[in-house]
Amino acid sequence: xxxxxxxxxxxxxxxxxxxxxxxxxxxxxxxxxxxxxxxxxxxxxxxxxxxxxxxxxxxxxxxxxxxxxxxxxxxxxxxxxxxxxxxxxxxxxxxxxxxxxxxxxxxxxxxxxxxxxxxxx
Amino acid sequence: xxxxxxxxxxxxxxxxxxxxxxxxxxxxxxxxxxxxxxxxxxxxxxxxxxxxxxxxxxxxxxxxxxxxxxxxxxxxxxxxxxxxxxxxxxxxxxxxxxxxxxxxxxxxxxxxxxxxxxxxxxxxxxxxxxxxxxxxxxxxxxxxxxxxxxxxxxxxxxxxxxxxxxxxxxxxxxxxxxxxxxxxxxxxxxxxxxxxxxxxxxxxxxxxxxxxxxxxxxxxxxxxxxxxxxxxxxxxxxxxxxxxxxxxxxxxxxxxxxxx
Amino acid sequence: xxxxxxxxxxxxxxxxxxxxxxxxxxxxxxxxxxxxxxxxxxxxxxxxxxxxxxxxxxxxxxxxxxxxxxxxxxxxxxxxxxxxxxxxxxxxxxxxxxxxxxxxxxxxxxxxxxxxxxxxxxxxxxxxxxxxxxxxxxxxxxxxxxxxxxxxxxxxxxxxxxxxxxxxxxxxxxxxxxxxxxxxxxxxxxxxxxxxxxxxxxxxxxxxxxxxxxxxxxxxxxxxxxxxxxxxxxxxxxxxxxxxxxxxxxxxxxxxxxxxxxxxxxxxxxxxxxxxxxxxxxxxxxxxxxxxxxxxxxxxxxxxxxxxxxxxxxxxxxxxxxxxxxxxxxxxxxxxxxxxxxxxxxxxxxxxxxxxxxxxxxxxxxxxxxxxxxxxxxxxxxxxxxxxxxxxxxxxxxxxxxxxxxxxxxxxxxxxxxxxxxxxxxxxxxxxxxxxxxxxxxxx
Numbered sequence: 001x002x003x004x005x006x007x008x009x010x011x012x013x014x015x016x017x018x019x020x021x022x023x024x025x026x027x028x029x030x031x032x033x034x035x036x037x038x039x040x041x042x043x044x045x046x047x048x049x050x051x052x053x054x055x056x057x058x059x060x061x062x063x064x065x066x067x068x069x070x071x072x073x074x075x076x077x078x079x080x081x082x083x084x085x086x087x088x089x090x091x092x093x094x095x096x097x098x099x100x101x102x103x104x105x106x107x108x109x110x111x112x113x114x115x116x117x118x119x120x121x
Numbered sequence: 122x123x124x125x126x127x128x129x130x131x132x133x134x135x136x137x138x139x140x141x142x143x144x145x146x147x148x149x150x151x152x153x154x155x156x157x158x159x160x161x162x163x164x165x166x167x168x169x170x171x172x173x174x175x176x177x178x179x180x181x182x183x184x185x186x187x188x189x190x191x192x193x194x195x196x197x198x199x200x201x202x203x204x205x206x207x208x209x210x211x212x213x214x215x216x217x218x219x220x221x222x223x224x225x226x227x228x229x230x231x232x233x234x235x236x237x238x239x240x241x242x243x244x245x246x247x248x249x250x251x252x253x254x255x256x257x258x259x260x261x262x263x264x265x266x267x268x269x270x271x272x273x274x275x276x277x278x279x280x281x282x283x284x285x286x287x288x289x290x291x292x293x294x295x296x297x298x299x300x301x302x303x304x305x306x307x308x309x310x311x312x313x314x315x316x317x318x319x320x321x322x323x324x325x326x327x328x329x330x331x332x333x334x335x336x337x338x339x340x341x342x343x344x345x346x347x348x349x350x351x352x353x354x355x356x357x358x359x360x361x362x363x364x365x366x367x368x369x370x371x372x373x374x375x376x377x378x379x380x381x
Numbered sequence: 382x383x384x385x386x387x388x389x390x391x392x393x394x395x396x397x398x399x400x401x402x403x404x405x406x407x408x409x410x411x412x413x414x415x416x417x418x419x420x421x422x423x424x425x426x427x428x429x430x431x432x433x434x435x436x437x438x439x440x441x442x443x444x445x446x447x448x449x450x451x452x453x454x455x456x457x458x459x460x461x462x463x464x465x466x467x468x469x470x471x472x473x474x475x476x477x478x479x480x481x482x483x484x485x486x487x488x489x490x491x492x493x494x495x496x497x498x499x500x501x502x503x504x505x506x507x508x509x510x511x512x513x514x515x516x517x518x519x520x521x522x523x524x525x526x527x528x529x530x531x532x533x534x535x536x537x538x539x540x541x542x543x544x545x546x547x548x549x550x551x552x553x554x555x556x557x558x559x560x561x562x563x564x565x566x567x568x569x570x571x572x573x574x575x576x577x578x579x580x581x582x583x584x585x586x587x588x589x590x591x592x593x594x595x596x597x598x599x600x601x602x603x604x605x606x607x608x609x610x611x612x613x614x615x616x617x618x619x620x621x622x623x624x625x626x627x628x629x630x631x632x633x634x635x636x637x638x639x640x641x642x643x644x645x646x647x648x649x650x651x652x653x654x655x656x657x658x659x660x661x662x663x664x665x666x667x668x669x670x671x672x673x674x675x676x677x678x679x680x681x682x683x684x685x686x687x688x689x690x691x692x693x694x695x696x697x698x699x700x701x702x703x704x705x706x707x708x709x710x711x712x713x714x715x716x717x718x719x720x721x722x723x724x725x726x727x728x729x730x731x732x733x734x735x736x737x738x739x740x741x742x743x744x745x746x747x748x749x750x751x752x753x754x755x756x757x758x759x760x761x762x763x764x765x766x767x768x769x770x771x772x773x774x775x776x777x778x779x780x781x782x783x784x785x786x787x788x789x790x791x792x793x794x795x796x797x798x799x800x801x802x803x804x805x806x807x808x809x810x811x812x813x814x815x816x817x818x819x820x821x822x823x824x825x
Contacts (some may be wrong), residue, residue: 003138006182008502009482009510018476019405020471020642025466027455027638032635037778040459042531043633058208061211061302067204068298070546072291073723078192079284080730081509082273084560087737091268095738096275096641097285102727104288108295109723117303118719121710158461165464171520178513199516203523203546210527267505269566314712349648 065117069109076105139183150176163209167202174198181304188269389503389569393495404481411692412648416443418693418698427706428496446643455637470635470642477513480514483507484656485569487666487684499666499685500569507568508560511657512553515612520546522614522621526631537630539623540711541614543820548611548618549717554726555604558733559563559661560721561593572665591670593661600729602662604722609654611718615699617706618714640712649756655695656688657741663691728760 083090083098112118150173157169174197181190258268265271276284321328392400417432417440424431432439439556457466479546487499504510519542526538563574575592580714595602610616621628632643665682667673667692677683687723709717 003183005502005504007138007390008392008397008401009504010484012404012501013475013479015401015405016221017471017475017480020474021475023472023638023642024467030427030451031454031788032452033454039456041466042458042529043533043628054706060539061304062304063207063539064204064211065298066543067200067207068294069719070550071196071200071204072295073550074196074553075287076289077550077557078196079276079287080554080557081560081566082188082269082276084557085564085566086265086270086273087264087561087734088564088741090277091274091741092585092738094273095688097277097281097733098734099731100285101288102731103248104285105291106727108292111292112295112299113720115299116305117299118436119704120718124680162462164462168465168524178575187504188504188509191506191513194513195509199519199549201515203516203542206520207542208524264538283483314710322419359579 062120067110068116069112070106072108078103142179142183146176146179150180164206167205167209170205171202172197174202185262188272275329388489388498393651394496396492396497397493400497404501405478408478408481408649408652409645412645413443413447414440415648415651415696416446418696419703422697422700422823423704426701444728444781450641453637455639456634458634460529461634462528465524465528467639469521469525470639470646471521472524473518474642474649476514476518476521477646477653479510480518480651480653481656483510483568484653484660485572485577485665486688487682488679490681498569499682503567503569506566508566508571508657508661511653512549515545515552515653516549518646518650519549521643522631525635525643529631529634531634533628533633534631537621537627537633540569540627541631543570544614544618544620544714544718545612547715547797548608548704548722551604551722551726552608552612554723554730555601555608556661557726557730558598558601560599561730561733562594566661567638568665572660572667575664578794593662593664598662598733600725602658604726604729605658605662607722608697608718609658611704613650613654613699613712615651616703617708619703619708620711620714651696652692653697655692655699658695660686663695669700675686724764732757 079101080098083094087094153169153172153176157173158168160166160169175194176192178193178198181187181193183190262268262271265274322324420442421431421439432442435441435445456461471802481502485500485501485503486500489496492499522545523538523542526534526536526541529535559571563571565571567575575594577592586819614621621627622632627633632640635643666679666688668675668678668684672678672687678687
């Protein structure tokens, strides 16, 4: 396989990264610098200032569950892609296998749903 | 540029563009792997790992496996490292490593296992660098008309059992995550958004934001603590990083603008 | 598959460079234009002129704003994690730019004697590259929010990461049907596959439809469109930067060019999802129906125009949504993503696969109907009779208003009268007997 189709991607990546890095790097020199200690404080409008972000800068554990479910579905999607691309070639056998796979993952999904893992408040 | 790369692709030889990319990214991958171990901050550590994973993804593409390369980026850097990041953010940004060892003999075991692993890698490398001819994926990629159909064909013939077993693994992952992280509330403990809203606007609860710094004070500086309606200073309105400022006599003196 | 992609990666070096630069300039210009466009359109919807001072019709307004941002002070909060705070906007912008590398703008043209497609490049896994970039782009937002060391950005980053990963699943599932129909993941071939009008045989009926997958795979298109709005953090799904509750969300602490980069990334992402929608569902750069009757419509440089018009129309939908819909509550939003979009997508994929498997086999019409309709009926039945233990939340709507004009009983909060009658002021005790309630409705 020739790698040359990937070169423009690298080129665009390099250009984008270069532009972004350049912008971020020159920002302190282009703009004015009027030091004021109050500017270093976290911006909190209308609430009592907190020395630290809520909960000591922690994420609630709820997000762990979401991320885990995301991985489960991501892997399912990744398996779906090759199947979809060679759908014609795989035929009925591939379809049956994929139905089995999706149903099995759906069991996990239904379990999480019933236990309330998908509820947000 | 084009000629070089086409040359490199021939017969699976490592040349030209492929070699250049490898020698550029391999040190980055290794340095970031070391950085991951050395970084003090857990989030920095995770970010170093992200870069290493990205480099691995590029390596896969380089070795004629574009699908697995993209999957590496989507699943490992996109999903799994995001989970890592969530877990690290779970423990808070100021949590540093505890130096107290809770497992006895941890160091000894770690050294032993490390040595064993190093031995394993060395033997593997020795064998790999020996008289092995690399075949490359050129042939495998052309049989079914491309990389992705090739993977699909293998997945649904030779590895169909492994594929189906993966779904069981995914169930395990979901159930495990539920058991670890899900706090099931009893139905009467659940507070939904409408109830919260009702509670917020219920009598005896002030629904608006509390006064910020400087409000009700006779100075406009953020450093001035807020004054509560009863005249006392609100401790909670003071920023921890700003020095507290005492008003001078001149500043505190009535300016004649106050409501007498 | 690879042999159909041989036209890519054959360009001479200056052509590659020129294309890279052009895509970059296209994205920056589209961003500048889209900001102006959004402000003008939303202004029209709100019956006001919008920006009209800088340049003709205010076209240079966004450029002026961008320049102004460059000359603003660059502030880094004391609690910020310096390195991560610095790198987060770079990640966002770089990923946004890279994703556009595989979007096709047009067919092969001749530039100074070199034949080249108007597309930066194409690879067998092109659509996956876009997905990979969007999944990497999430890091910019999460890290930006986390590194700021401040409450609002943390909340914004938290929300947006959970939101984006949730809607990425729906997005990933929605394009499976496209791969299934086109049989490829390369963008140029997907555009090619939508070239002809297709005849759909459904239970014995022959339907002639345009080759666009937006018609052929309507559920996929709708799910993609919804997921794309969620993925780009746009209204009504703009919870990460819900200004009424989170100030600016993850970019609250960012100022100057760092903020500009986040802004740029958001708009480029909008252009990218619109471009991808055009490519996957709207026939790509091919001219729409009345124009496509003209032979030259799909040749030369014209397709560039069709592509841009399609993208701009999709951007208009983004603005339209913003001008029309109120922001969703977070729990509604997540429930919609996980409990509606994902099962719907999976069901649709299975249905489509079932139909196509049956189409390929030689069965009678009745058998086909049974095979296709049976699972759908079963799935519908399961969905409808799915036991839901949770009682429906008490409707706090109009019915809940009691005699005292409160919602939620004596503990509740008061609501204004719903018949638009101005109530008598409680302070006007003395004139109570003399005054009637004033009605604003015209009939009385």
